[in-house]
Amino acid sequence: xxxxxxxxxxxxxxxxxxxxxxxxxxxxxxxxxxxxxxxxxxxxxxxxxxxxxxxxxxxxxxxxxxxxxxxxxxxxxxxxxxxxxxxxxxxxxxxxx
Numbered sequence: 001x002x003x004x005x006x007x008x009x010x011x012x013x014x015x016x017x018x019x020x021x022x023x024x025x026x027x028x029x030x031x032x033x034x035x036x037x038x039x040x041x042x043x044x045x046x047x048x049x050x051x052x053x054x055x056x057x058x059x060x061x062x063x064x065x066x067x068x069x070x071x072x073x074x075x076x077x078x079x080x081x082x083x084x085x086x087x088x089x090x091x092x093x094x095x096x097x
Contacts, residue, residue, distance in 0.1 A: 004032045
């Protein structure tokens with residue numbers, strides 16, 4: 001007996017804000033049924049003693065100390081701006097008065 005009905009597919013499509021042609025409902029019904037069969041197969045796998053993970057390969061963030069250091073090219077960078085006002089870039093006004 002099928003666990004997924006055509007009405008279930010229509011409901012999922014509605015929740016996902018998808019418009020499905022009536023001709024595709026049967027196709028998606030079968031595909032969702034196979035997905036549930038696969039999930040059921042995965043649920044039977046013995047995971048006792050296996051620590052939970054978020055990914056297959058552990059990733060470690062590489063961090064560094066955040067230090068403020070003066071740059072030797074500060075003036076050169078400021079000089080590249082189309083307009084400069086003192087130690088700042090001058091940009092066109094984007095907000096109204």
